[in-house]
Amino acid sequence: MRCCAIWFLARGSSPYFLDPKSQSYGSQRKEAQDAARALGIKLVFLTAASEREIDAAFADIAQQRIRALMVGPSAYFIWSRREQILGLAARHAIPAIYSLRDWTAAGGLMSYGPIVSDTYRRLGVYAGKILKGAPPADLPIEQSSRFEYVINVKAAKALNLEIPPKLLALSDEVIE
Helix, strand or coil, X not given: CCHHHHHHHCCCCEEEEECCCCCCHHHHHHHHHHHHHHHCCCEEEEECCCHHHHHXXXXXXXXXXXXXXXXXXXXXXXXXXXXXXXXXXXXXXXXXXXXXXXXXXXXCCXXXXXXXXXXXXXXXXXXXXXXCCCCHHHCCCCCCCCEEEEEEHHHHHHCCCCCCHXXXXXXXXXXX
């Protein structure tokens, strides 16, 4: 919920699309609620845990003429339903922000999230410590500290959106 998500939220009440079966569903929902409340913004939660529920959610989004969507991180969304979600967002002309760069590289409008290669590198450091005999329970819990903001200008043009120059300047990468 950083700069790019705030831009989306500022466009009116926006839905946050979550997978209710995700292990982090509760924490994602609470964190988003807290951020929206602090900004005085209305946040609506939509959930879907199957292909059919995703289709129905996008039909509702289109019918309600919702102007933007945030898609929460979920292994199910990322690995099983990414193409479906990207396709529905494009078909219904719904600007969406995603949690990982891979979504934006695959045609999504924008993403803000942890740098995946950095996460894997940290995982390797942890594995090395365990292989050298460190008890896993003694290792500190870490969260990502490096994030990237990526914009897909081609997707913006397809949605007939003009990305403000300030957001382009703030991005870590612009996909043409």
